[in-house]
Every structure is written in C-alpha cells, then in structure tokens.
Amino acid sequence: MKKMFLTSVLSLSAVFAASDSEILSLYNNPMSAGHGLSVKIEKREAIKEFPGIDMVVLKITQGEQSQNDVVFTHGDFIIPDLFNIKTGVSYKADFMEKSLSSKLSSIYKKESSKNIIKLGNDPKKPTILILSDPECPYCRRELDSIEDRLKESNVEMIMTAIHGATSHAKSFKIYQETEKAKSDAEKIKILKKYYDPSLKKVDGVSSDDIAKMQQLADKYFETGVRGVPFIIEKDMLK
Template identity: 45%
Template sequence: MKKHLLWLVALFTSSLFAATDAEIVEHFKSTIQVPNITIEVVSRQKVDGIDGMDFVTLNLSDGKRSQKLSIFTKEDLIFPDVISIKQGGSIKDMMEMAELQKKLSPLYQKEDKKNIVALGNDPKKDTLVVFTDPECPYCRQELAQIEQRLTTHNLRLIFTPVHERSSLEKSVLIYNETSKVKSDAEKIKILKKYYDESVKYDQKISDKEVAHIDELKAKYFGAGIKGVPFIVREKELLK
C-alpha cells in the first residue's frame, strides 16, 4: 500500500474533475490499485484568504493499515500543497498543525501534572510543550541546547518514547526523580543523566510503570503526533 501512496503526487497533476467528496473518493479508488481499499473524506474546510479553495483530508485503509492524506481542491483542480509567500511556507503544514493542535488541546488541558516536567516559570516568556524520548538522537540534540532555550522560553516536557523498553524505563526514572527536586538546574541534571547514551541504572522499573508511559505515548500519538521531538506552543493547546 505504501508504494502506491507514494505515486499520488504524480497522479494529482494528471486528472481534472469536479471535486465533490464523492468524485474525489472515486478518483482515488480508480487510481490506487490496492485490493479492498476504502477511502473516505474525514474533513473539509475552506482555506482562509483563497476564494473557492478547500482543504480536504482523506483516510485510506486496506483493512490492516490506514493512512491520512491531505489535499487542496479549487474548481476542477487538485493540489498536493499550496505555498504561501505571504505566510512564509506550506499552507498544508499550517493547516495540519492547526488540526493536530485541536486534537492535542483537550488531552493536554486534562493532563496530570505528574506527567509534565516543568522548566521555567516566567510569565513574560512563551511556553513550549515538548514531546520527547530519552533515547531519540534528535531529542538529545534538543536537550543539548536546553539552557539556551530557557533564556527565551519556559518548557513543559512530556515523555512519549518511541524506542524500546529502556526508553520507557528512563522516562519513568526522569518523572520520579524530577518530582523530588525544585530547581531547574537540578531537573536539567537529571535529564542530562538519562539522555546520555552511556547511562546505566540499577533501579527496577515495574511493568505497571512502563505501561503508564506506553499509555501516555499511545494517547498523544493517537491524536496525531508522528514523531519526537515534537514542539508546540502551550498557548495553542490552552485555547
């Protein structure tokens, strides 16, 4: 299925049709040669500032796997993306982020404070929510500049590890140990300890504790997060 989905961008420019929901679905069914595929329009909204253009999200499934696909349509045309010079980038990325923030918002607002490592408390600074994994190499790069980041932002870390059990265990230990200290410096020291590739620990982590982190990850990835580190402004989640 993945191979066929990669061909979609090429197909976008080869067909013109009246872009009703039904016709969009029928078009993709006829061009994706995957047995038993189901395609449905899951959302459709107007694009601000572009008259007559809609942003459409489809769900494609073969019964075992599913994939979301977002497109733009205007009159009898369809586009994989629209770049706005005025807004400085991909409208698709902006709209997908807006949709994701809507899904994350109620989860974050109800989140137990025990599942959030708070760094910085300056009301004059924006606060960033960081979804992270102690074994992710890109998360390690992000952590390496944490002191610099704190000069401009407050941070709220939520652990959603994508690696093996050891990454979930390290997340448990970080939550446990940071909950016992107060200063940012002490919390950062704990973070750096467990983000270190060479770290070793003797503490026994129960299956229940590991399952809690796994559930935390599943909750946010289920809402649409695709990887770590994932960073979003807290004010967007508090709307």
C-alpha cells in the same frame, strides 16, 4: 528523528468531476489495499479566497496508525497544495498546523501534572512544551542546550518515547525521580543521567509501568505528532 509514516498514494491527478466518491477511488484501489490502507473523507469546505476551489480533509488509516492529509479540488483536478507566493502561506501546512495544535491542546489541557516536568517559572518569559524521548539522539542534543533555552523561556516536558521498552523504562524513572527534585538544577541532572547514551538499561521498572509510559506517548502521537523532539509554544495550545 524517527517518524511514523503512511505511504502516500496521490501526487497530482486529473479526474472527471471531483466528487467525494471519485476522490476516494484514487486512494481506495488495489495498490493501496495491498498496503492495508483505507481512506475516508472527514471534511470538505470551500476556500473563500479562491472561489471554485474546495479543501478536502482525508483520514488515511494503516493498521492502528492513522493520519490526515489534505488535497484541494478545482473542476476536474485534484491539487496537492495551494501556495500563495506573495504571502508565503501554504494552505495545506496552515490547516495541518492548526489541526494539530487543536488536537494537542485538547489532550494537554487534561494532562495530569505528574506527567509534566516543569523547568523555569518566570511569568515574564514564554513557555514551550517539549515532547521528548531519552533515547532519541535529537532529543539528547536538545537537552544539551536546555540551560540556554531556559534563559529565554520556561520549559514543560512530557516523555513520549518511541524507542521501545527501554526508553519507556527510562521515562518512568525520570518521572519518578524528578517528582522529588527540589530545583531545576536537580531535574536537569536527572534528565541528563537518563538521556546519557552510555546508560543501556534501568532496573526497578515493571511491565505495567512501561505500559503506562507507552499509553502516555501514544496519546500524543494520535494527535498527529510525527516525531520527537516536538516543540511548540504553549500559547498555541489555547
């Protein structure tokens, strides 16, 4: 799984009065500047269950890439995460998951139907969304078991390639051909044709077509998705 990664510059640090400016000073230093990192605080709020502890949401940017991070403050300390041993809840993971679902939902609800490959149509089954790349080995493995997955749920796929122009070209051809398919079996056959690792390149795809696929993928990665296959229940996108 290929992941977009921004260098983390903080683990656990003690500061004198954790004001916003002092938190930022831990990030905006010569070392982070040397990596082209810039950091700003997007949100700060108290944790109701833990009086005196604030959650601070940071936006870390490196070139055209950005991602959020979350830290917690208490008195003179910066804490990377809060973990409730009894409930098994990571407050950082919980916030990041809800934030991602919210951003993803906003994008998905506006998505053109031509960019969503639908498999299965059973109202009694849940529906899952899969973001996928025809050249990703993990995505190929996921596709190999698609028939088994369809026994339990409906599937909606959006092509979000991260392996460059060839992968975007395959994505374009998948959309082009599945649009004409009349059954799930035909769609799966087309998907498996372009996910086959022996297929090195495809013809008949313009640079404009590739650019459109790049824009489609970028739109989803900008929500905070870090790799593919990315799988989420559609019920979480409300």
